[in-house]
Amino acid sequence: MDPLFGDATIQEKARRDEQSRLDIIIVGGGLGGLGAAIAILLAGHDVTVLEAASDIGEIGAGIQILPNAARILFSWGLKDILEPHATLPRKCNFWGWKGNHLSEMDFHKYAHVTKAPFWDFHRANLLDGLLTRAVQLGAKVITNARVQDFTIGTKKSKESSATVFLSDGRTMTADLVIGADGIHSKLRGIFLGKEDPPIPTGDLAYRLLLSTECMMTDPELRDFVDNPQVNYWLGPSVHAVNYILRGGDLLNMVLLVPDDMPAGKTYTVEGGVREMRDHLEQWDPRLGRLAALCDSQSILKWRLCIRPALEPKWSDSSGAFTMLGDAVHATLPYLASGAGMALEDGGVLGLCLSRLTDKSPCSKRKALEVYEACRRERTEKVVQRGSHNQQVYHLPDGPEQAQRDVKFKIFQELDKEWLSEETPMLPNVQETGDDPFPWRYHGVARWLLTYDMWRDVDEKWAACSAPEFMREPLGHGA
Structure with missing residues (x-):
């Protein structure tokens, strides 16, 4: 048993016959695109990643990976690849702007409770690890491949496929195209039929x-x-x-x-x-x-x-196109969860596609319905909480700020009491508490850090089989 990840298991790559193996194009070679590539390859499908840049690389600097995302990376077989590049911070501190200590959170104890670590990476190391694993699993990665347009269907296959058109004149057709082209997504605007900037x-x-x-x-x-x-x-x-x-x-x-x-x-x-x-x-x-x-x-x-929402749905009704990550639900970095949500998206999509027994439009539609049913409410909640934290973190000095700082102390003591229990547990519930320290038990930890994508897909897949689920608009009320 791994001391960090408990009894979590590493996914094995599924074997598929031609009747159920999809040819999938992922547009975008960032964290979300490569994560989705890994998950979908593990599901037994074929994946081509199209990246507009001349190489797969990451600008920016550091990135925090919380336990909910670390568990997924472990399940994809990335622990040995990523661990040499990871820092495991002992705790997290909040300070007032003058240097007065407001509160702290013991990351190591929370890692023990959640059975997954808090990891800090240079973005380039995390991206390189994802790329290495995707290629190991058989991903075809094409750089200098800027997608200018896409359409659903071809003359032969009608609405069962999608075709992408590259800026250099190339065209490629696949059973499913996934838009993972980031916060400034071009595919989002094409899908909506209008400009839709962040x-x-x-x-x-x-x-x-x-x-x-x-x-x-x-x-x-x-x-x-x-x-x-x-x-x-x-x-x-x-x-x-x-x-x-x-x-x-x-x-x-x-x-x-x-x-x-x-x-x-x-x-x-x-x-x-x-x-x-x-x-x-x-x-x-x-x-x-x-x-x-x-x-x-x-x-x-x-x-x-x-990007607070994409209405009315993330996927085309043909089952030949969907989106993930920042292209759908970009958030402020104030909950340290943007990358985590993209990795969860990819993991859930892979699990949904792992259940396909054929390549029919009906089967693909169901997989995408379940994918969105799992992801829409959760990712919108993360976007909302990030915007809430913007207000909480930036309060001017005064009564409201003083009240916030008192809460930091009160909930720290409650947190220590809970962690001192013989076997502290984090219940998996949708409740958000009043702790201004967001990742602790009385903040969002009970729904953010505990996410189990396997159980979520199991539950939503079963619900999707019911007639009443199929009558609901995609992503609403599911």
Whole structure:
């Protein structure tokens, strides 16, 4: 038994005959696209991943993987591939903007309860691990393959397939096309028949990586390296996050501030060190000293947007097209769950497609109905909670902020009492508590960290067989 993952099992690759093996195209080689490729390959289908860029790579910096997503990565056989690149933070701290300690969460104890770790990665390492596993399982990955358009059906197959049209003139047809092309998804607009840009949230993020070598002579900064933890600082309209990556070689630092980028379709620009430091003036001195190490670093500013819903459904009624990840439900990073939701999407879709016994449109429609029934409510809940956290984290100093900080302390004591029980358990329920520390028991832990995609698919698949389920609009009331 694995000490981190308990009795969780690794999925075996299914064998299929021609009558039930789908040819599937995934548009987008990011975390969601490659995760879906792995899950669908394990289900026994053939997968081609089309990536617009010249290689499979990830911009950005750090990423947090919570236990619900870590369990899925383990089930895909990725533990040995990813573990050498992972940091296991001991705990998570919330601080006031002046450096006063607000509250903490013991990640190691929660990992024991949830039977899965809290992992921190450099995004490039996580993506490379997913790519390695997808190729091991037989994925065909094509780069420089920008999809300009797609249609449902061909002259021969009518509505049982989809065809993608690439910018270089190539066309490809598959039994199922999956749009995993990110928050600025082109396929989403084509599917809807209109432009549908993501919605700005009023915030932007400065993201940077620091070599920890220059931190080691400062005792307070060195402690971030010697005792890997996730740290959040909350202040009026602004918050900051940092954590260690790559075995202590790098510090990931993110500063979230009001959006001052020019209006329009610009989403990423170079940021200045001076403007970042200005946001941190009079904050916890440790943050100021970290910012002072950024002189030679390039800093990117990212406009933060969301996609709160896709109506009326995610999939085409033919069963030949669907979407996942940020293309459908992009969220603020304030719940550390955007990537986790994309990985869950891929895992659920793979399990649904594993149940196919033929390639008929009816069978594919049912698989996509169950996929969306499993994913719509949960992902919308994550988007909503991320936006809620934006308000909670950015309260101005005053009575509401003081009340929030009291709650941090009250729920910390309740959390310690619960964890001190002989066998603490997290019930799998949909309740959200009042704890402003979102991942703890009295926050969203009971529905976020406990997600069991296998049970979810079992339950929804059985419900989908009932006539009353089939009469419900896709994704509503299921």
